[in-house]
Amino acid sequence: MLSRTAENLFWMARYMERAEATARLLTMGQRMAILPGAHHRDEWRSVVRATGALNHFPEGAQVTESDAIAFLMLDLDNPSSIRSSLLKARANAKSARTMLTQDMWEALNEGWRKLDSYDVAEARQQLPALIDWVKTRVMTFRGAAHSGQLRNEGHDFLRAGSALERAQMTLRLLDIKYYVLLPETEVVGGNRDHYQWTSVLYALSGARAFHHVYGGTYTPWQITDFLMLNRLFPRSVAYCYDQLAYRLNRLAGWHDARAACHDTVREMVADLEKLDSGEIFRAGLHETVQNGLMSTNRLGVEIAQAYHFG
Template sequence: MLSRTAENLYWMARYMERAESTARLLTMGQRMAILPGAHHRDEWRSVVRATGAEANFPEDSHVKETDVVAYLMLDLDNPSSIRSCLAKARANGKSARTMLTQDMWEALNEGWRKLDSYDVAEARQQLPGLIDWVKTRSMTFRGAAESGQLRNEGHDFLRAGGALERAQMTLRLLDVKYYVLLPETEVVGGTRDHYQWTSVLHALSGSRAYHHVYGGAYTPWQITDFLMLNRLFPRSVAFCYDQLAYRLNRLSGWHDARATCDDTVQEMVSSLESLDSGEIFRRGLHETVQNGLTMTNRLGLEIAQAYHFG
């Protein structure tokens, strides 16, 4: 397979996953912002901080929902906005059209310019519906790939890109919770703390799965363990790392050569396997999350180098 085609498939999946994950971030921000005192805690700033975009918002100003919707959903100048991601995913798909099924292409192409017709006020007013639309587009695309695409190296590049992006966003969502809670450590275990943690589960569609594992007990360390270490929940960091290891192992087989990224992903898998229940909280949530983000960024660069992405 040409490196250019592999890169298009890999990034197409990343952009679709990023669009959905950003929509989930907006859901989480909206749920946290309705709590009493949210204005004074500036909880929307925690959302932009988790995306790495805080530099675009003046430090001495209050970040409003309007600002975040404009930047993270509609701004074409922001390469990680939902609108930008959908446009880039379609462009990547167009360049790799022969590797896609008809259903995959239709999922990318249908309504991709929908957000062009919205201004910030309209998008904010219809935010829940737009978030559901973005999530549906992404899930339709993944379903089309799952049901119809050949299980060749193109599929492995696609799934590797999606898994890497998903791991990053689960880590970023946990970082939102860390930043929101940081100034008020005395509220740990309180009503607002409980609501914030369950908001993380809700944003990742993990509430029911968590309940199956832990029953009705919602504690910060159990939620953290579930989202970081559970190998059966498809949005946990451990599940994503396992998927990355599997896909990169298949790709090394297709190309009959191992690369640095193969060793790095094994290191990532092993690092989570070595953690016991509750250990992430004892070590420090923020430190664990930041290390995970550093490793996923490193792995992304190594994949690009190994397969000669431009």
């Protein structure tokens, strides 16, 4: 496979996952913002911070819901906005068209300019419907790839890109919880703290799965363990790392060569396997999340180097 085609597939999957991740971040922000005292805690700044784009807003200025929607959903100058991500995913798909099934292409192409017609006020008014639309587009694309694409190296590049971006999404959602709670450590274990933690589960569609594992109890360390270490939940960091290791191992077989990325992903999997229940929360959630984000960023660079992305 041409390296350019591999790059298009890898980044197409990343952009689709990123669009869904940003939609889930907005859902998380809305749930946080309805709690008492949200205006003073500035939850929307926490949402923007989790995307790594806080430098776009002046220090000390409050970030409103309208600001977050404009920047994270509609702004074409923001390369990680939903609108930008969907447009770039489609552009990558056009360049790798022969590697996609018809259903995959239609999932990317249908309504691809939908967000062009919205201003901030309209998007804010219809935010739940727009978020559902984004999630449906991404899940339709994912389902089409799962059911119809050949299981060749192109599929492995697609799934590796998806797993890498999804791991980052889960880590960023956990980071929102950290930043929201940071100024108010006295509320740990209170009703608002409980609501915020369960909001993380709902944003990741993990509430039902968590209940199957832990029953009716919800504690911060259980939720952290579930989202970081549970190898059966497909949005957990551990599951995504396992997928990355599997896909990169297959790519090493296709190309009969290994590179730095293969060593890195093996270390990432091994480091999580060493952690015991409750250890992440005791050792420091923020530090663990930041280390995870640094590792995934490094892995992305090493994959690009190994397979000669442009």
